[in-house]
Amino acid sequence: WAERSGYKSRIMACYDQHYTLQKAAGHRLNLSQEKNLHSICVNHYRNINNNIVQLVTQNKTSYFVKARDGDSNATSTAIVGKGAIDNYVRTLRLNKTNRMAVLTALVCQEAFFYVPWDRGAGRRIAIGDSFVSSGDSVVEVLTPLHVARNPRAKTQKWYIVATRKNKYDLASQFAADRPDFAEYIEGLSDKEDDFNFLNRLNFGASESGCFDDEIWQFTFLHEASDVLPRGRIVTYVGNQAIEEENDLIKRYERIPVFRVSGGDVIESITAHSPAIDTLSLQEALDKIYTAIVTNAINLSTIQLYSSDPKTAVNPIKPGTNLWTGAQAPQALDLHNASPSVLNVINQLQGQQTQLSGLNDVVRGTVQNAPNLKSGTALALVLTSAIQYVSELQEEISFAQEGVGNQLIVNLKLNATESHVALLGGPGAETYTKDFTKQEISGVERVTVELQNSVMATQAGRMQVGETMLNQDAGNFDDYLALVTTGETPPSAQRATKIRRQVQAENEALRRGEQVPVLASDKHENHYPEHLDILSEPETRKNPVIVANILEHCKWHFDNWLAMNPAEAMLLGHMPPPGQGNVPPPASGDMGEGEPMDAAEAMEISDPTMPRLPNMPEGTPAAYQNAMDSYKSDLALEGALQ
Numbered sequence: 001w002a003e004r005s006g007y008k009s010r011i012m013a014c015y016d017q018h019y020t021l022q023k024a025a026g027h028r029l030n031l032s033q034e035k036n037l038h039s040i041c042v043n044h045y046r047n048i049n050n051n052i053v054q055l056v057t058q059n060k061t062s063y064f065v066k067a068r069d070g071d072s073n074a075t076s077t078a079i080v081g082k083g084a085i086d087n088y089v090r091t092l093r094l095n096k097t098n099r100m101a102v103l104t105a106l107v108c109q110e111a112f113f114y115v116p117w118d119r120g121a122g123r124r125i126a127i128g129d130s131f132v133s134s135g136d137s138v139v140e141v142l143t144p145l146h147v148a149r150n151p152r153a154k155t156q157k158w159y160i161v162a163t164r165k166n167k168y169d170l171a172s173q174f175a176a177d178r179p180d181f182a183e184y185i186e187g188l189s190d191k192e193d194d195f196n197f198l199n200r201l202n203f204g205a206s207e208s209g210c211f212d213d214e215i216w217q218f219t220f221l222h223e224a225s226d227v228l229p230r231g232r233i234v235t236y237v238g239n240q241a242i243e244e245e246n247d248l249i250k251r252y253e254r255i256p257v258f259r260v261s262g263g264d265v266i267e268s269i270t271a272h273s274p275a276i277d278t279l280s281l282q283e284a285l286d287k288i289y290t291a292i293v294t295n296a297i298n299l300s301t302i303q304l305y306s307s308d309p310k311t312a313v314n315p316i317k318p319g320t321n322l323w324t325g326a327q328a329p330q331a332l333d334l335h336n337a338s339p340s341v342l343n344v345i346n347q348l349q350g351q352q353t354q355l356s357g358l359n360d361v362v363r364g365t366v367q368n369a370p371n372l373k374s375g376t377a378l379a380l381v382l383t384s385a386i387q388y389v390s391e392l393q394e395e396i397s398f399a400q401e402g403v404g405n406q407l408i409v410n411l412k413l414n415a416t417e418s419h420v421a422l423l424g425g426p427g428a429e430t431y432t433k434d435f436t437k438q439e440i441s442g443v444e445r446v447t448v449e450l451q452n453s454v455m456a457t458q459a460g461r462m463q464v465g466e467t468m469l470n471q472d473a474g475n476f477d478d479y480l481a482l483v484t485t486g487e488t489p490p491s492a493q494r495a496t497k498i499r500r501q502v503q504a505e506n507e508a509l510r511r512g513e514q515v516p517v518l519a520s521d522k523h524e525n526h527y528p529e530h531l532d533i534l535s536e537p538e539t540r541k542n543p544v545i546v547a548n549i550l551e552h553c554k555w556h557f558d559n560w561l562a563m564n565p566a567e568a569m570l571l572g573h574m575p576p577p578g579q580g581n582v583p584p585p586a587s588g589d590m591g592e593g594e595p596m597d598a599a600e601a602m603e604i605s606d607p608t609m610p611r612l613p614n615m616p617e618g619t620p621a622a623y624q625n626a627m628d629s630y631k632s633d634l635a636l637e638g639a640l641q
Contacts, residue, residue, distance in 0.1 A: 001151040007270050008145060011108045014275050017282055018046050018107045039290045044349060045282035048356045049275055053102045055358070056393050059450040061098070063089070063404050067442045077442040080435050081408055083421030085446060087432070088407050090422065092139050094400075101141045102396055105262045108143040110271040113258040113399050114161055115139050115406040116219070117251065117414040120169050125417065134417040137410040139403060144271075147257065151269055158222040159257050165217045165237075174242065181242050188215045188238050221248060221255045231255075253409050258402035260395045274392075277355045281348050288345055292337045304329040397448050404446035412437050498522050502529045505552075509533060512545050515552055523560035524574045527553055 002008040015021070020041050065081035067074035088094060097113075104111035115137055122136035140163060148160040171182040220234040231248025234241055245251065262273030304323070311325030323329050411419060418434040502525060505515045510533060517526075530553050533539050540546060561576050568575045 002145060005151075005270075007109075010276070011143070011145065014107050014109070014273070014279060017043075017279055018049060018275075020046070039286070040293050041286050042289045043282070044285060044352055045275070045278060048278055048352055048358065049103065049106050051358055052106060052274065052356060052392075053099055056102050056396060057095075057099050059393075061095070061397075061400060062449045064447045064449065065408070066444050066447065068444045074442060077440060079423065080421050080433070081440045081443040081446070083423040083433065084411065084419065084435065084440060085404055085407060087420050087422040088137070088139075092137075094139065094403070097139055097141060098396060098400060101260050101399065102392065104141055104143055105260045105271070105392065105395070106273050106275045108145070109262055109273045109276075110144050111260045112142045112144070112147045112161075113139060113260070113403050114142055114147075114163070115256040115258070115403055115410065117410045119173055122419075123417065135414060136419070137407050139407075149269065154269060156255075156269075157225060158220065159255060161219045161221065161257065163217050163219070164214045166213055167215045167237075168213065170215075170217070170237070178242075181240070184240055185215070185237055185242070221252075221257065223255050224249055251413060252406070253413065254406075256406050256410075258399040258406075260392075260399045262392060274356060278352045281352045281355070285345065285348050288341065288348075292341065295337070303332040305332050306330070393450070397450060401446060401448045404448065408440060408443050408446060412441060412443070498525055502526055506530065506533055509549050509552060510539065510545065512542075512548055514548065517552065517555040517559055519559050519563065520571060521556065521559070522571075522573060523556045523563075527556045527560075530556070 002011075020043055063082060063085045065078045065085065067077040067081070101111045101113060117135060118138045119135045120133050121138055122134035124131045125134055142161065142163070146162045148162075149156045149158065167185050167188055171185040174181040174185070215237055218236040220232070220236070222228055222232040224231040228246070230246060230250065233243070233245045233248050233251065235243040248255070261271040262275070263271055265272050306323065306325055306327050306329040308325040308327040311323060311327070311329070314322045314324070316322050415437040418436050421433050421435050423431055423433055505526070506529065508515050509530060530549055533549055534546060539549075560573075563573065563576050565575045
């Protein structure tokens, strides 16, 4: 269908232009049979595509692993799971793979991550006198010509994936159990299959016999459905099915194929890349540059013309001629380009930049924009360019999450030996740790977060660092860490941890759980955030949850009042009133015992505070409680001010 619909020809046009593979203009200047310059390609198109790739992938990707709630070892499970992902990022060079996926999506309209479990990958394990591989995941980036699917279905239930394999490595996997398969595979030749059209994307190298050891492997993957409750996997080489399994769920849980689109087409499974829009402009530029340069080179010698038909040209010596006639000869200026032609070049290049959404900051030509001086201004201009490619950035982020989750799933379902996790140690140090699949069995999902656009540029990091220093939000060490590495400084990391802790406590309080309070907690952050839960109508309807939240907040308040001012200063907390004159509560971080209420504490710590009158004897309990609550709230408000 790709051939009949013209989708393949569109892909090949972009591919040829990006790598300068046109027949008329190759990798270098083309000469005619007369040794004159025939054509030239000045490839702005490839430069634009590479800038878009850099723009989409420049934000640092962070992987976060979440374990199942209720797992007693959830924290250690998440740490090992993240270590496994971090190790894959390095060993499989996932950052480079991500860039290749974006480039493929631009040039070939769409790209596909393929994350299978390869039995020939992984560690080499000695068994007797021989060695076998432990198996491991691989991550490949494929073009739409290598991934067949239903052209009429927006939601795909099956794929046929074409990948190249070394036939001897593939045969070795069947040598022990199926020697007939091994012999058949070793006898295959790439020239005998019917899929040589795929080699067009390999510069035609296989036509010269460069890939005789490699053959095409086709893998059919069908997701679980009513007809196939467990899915299906079938692997072919040549015309022989070498592996069949009616249980895709057992091996992968889901189809391990993740699509990255340069831009979807309405009512079609095909894609429309931004690179298509600049292709015709590049073709026009090539023709104009060819005309200008060929004239300049081929006609660089002086061309003379005389209007006298009787003019005679007699050679005197090699390279010197004598002109005789009634009219003096005139030199023809054939090699200089007119200003209008040069203006057309500038217009075409400007249109390419505009259509691609790039600007001077992205292209590294800030000198063309003298008004952009500060890091904030540069970051804002960069952000506007990122917004143009936000769809592609969202696509690659979603695919990265799929790849990360599939890597964990592959380990949980297929690993038989230990694997390596890359764990963070003290400071910026890392160390490796062997783990088994049981240690990550509690991993629930992997998520991806991108670095902020402002922090993606050196100028943006410097601007943020200077603001941080000016507002005393960090020290010089934090500034250096931010500017040189782009990593979040320790002070900001602590603030982030506190926010996450408060959010986790809020979720537990909403479920009615009792959450312990420590004397070292950042009480001025916890107290208002916890009370905000009571602004939710659904929460207020549950008196048990309301009482639990109020009690938890009271523990925070009592511990804050009892905090030693010196300790508060050491921890960077807002000091309690009275400079330590408040009697400490009963022992225990959970607010155990009979601590004084907020109003009593405020009256002791601040004698100037007006005392509210007591209710007369015999007042109903409901009114008495209301007055006590009002006194407490008033005292707290004064303390926080």
